[in-house]
Amino acid sequence: MNPDAVLAAAAAAWARVGAGLTPADRAALGEELSRRRAAGPADHRAATERAAGLLAAALPEEFGAGGRSVAVPVAESGTVAGFTADDLAVLLLDGSPMAGPVLTAVRERLLAAPSVPKSELAGRERGLILLPAEDGPRVPRFQLAPDGMPRPVVLTVNRLLGAETDPWGAADWWLSPHAWLGSPPAALLGTPVEVQLPDLADLLTEEF
Template sequence: MDPYAVLAAAAGRWGTIAGRLGPGSLERLAALLGEVRDGPRGEQPEEHRRHRAAYAAAELLARGLPDEFGDDPQGRFTLTAPPPGAGAQHATHQGFSTEDLAVLLLDGHRMVGPLLGPVRGRLLAAPALDPGTLRRAGTDPDAAGLIRLAGRGGAVQLPGFQFTAAARPRPVVTDVNAVLAADRDPWGAADWWLSPNAWLGVSPASLVGTPDEARLPETAGSLTDQE
């Protein structure tokens, strides 16, 4: 059995199995996933270490949840040499991957799976500022009305369209974020801003800083009026 398939399956079932693992097991699983995903790459011994961590993580799940993952015919996973480029993007299970399990445990949110995973990747790839950069510019990254997304390891990044060239929050953005309830659903708010909008003909973020930004509050309000 491919251990990466086991880890991918665990991501897909996380809502039902997470509460069945004790704190110690969760901590160990998170540490192993961190090594699989973020460990050093390049030289062959390092790739082997990442590969061994994946096997150890699958073993932990098989021991802790034998009814879910303990059906390996040999009772244990057989460690093999990692193929070239071994890492978190091996086997998938119903659209879930090892990376999705790492997101759940290390990044602290549920933007995973075949539907939300691509959205996560797209939003995190957009231009963004980190809290340190904002603080150096005199802007509070924790201020109300700002979208904050959790990246790798839970590192916070704030989509760049929210700020002026001087890293100051744009009033129209904070106003619209309040309408979108960005404090409760930052991913949904970011997706609204960065996706093409049928009414506007472009993404709302592309209108920020232009005369057409005046259309944004009404457009966002129309969205919430339909709910």
């Protein structure tokens, strides 16, 4: 199995693979993935091979003997069950679950929305959605009023949606078209309709 496929296989089985790594192994793998992410074409392959070698040494039952014990189909491109080597960096370095053949598209769509770096909030990010990204946590801009302060209604809705533990799900609720509203809830902020948003969020989370 080629090194890209080894990393892709680790991403595809990350719940099991990640649990099998020691803190030292995770740190070492993270360092190589960081180098791989930042590397130019000349160094990218070497970083990929080193990261794959770390996995083979740390988890020989999973990735020993060329990784053949990973019982999932491997495409010629090095993808495994739709996962790529880049997905492993998303899972480990960014701490984001939004990887793989389905969730990558959702992650890219949400990260494409206007945002500001967390550093620009100067400690005002409490209660806001923070999306992990390659260049650091991003704060979707819709949460901020024109003066840069968090919108009170956003803080209320984020609390109802559990944005602290599920920032991606909360961001998707805000930024996706809503069947009842006819538009994404974020588009209604600053309009008279925004007063309805907490009730809609409460209906979503109500236990029956």
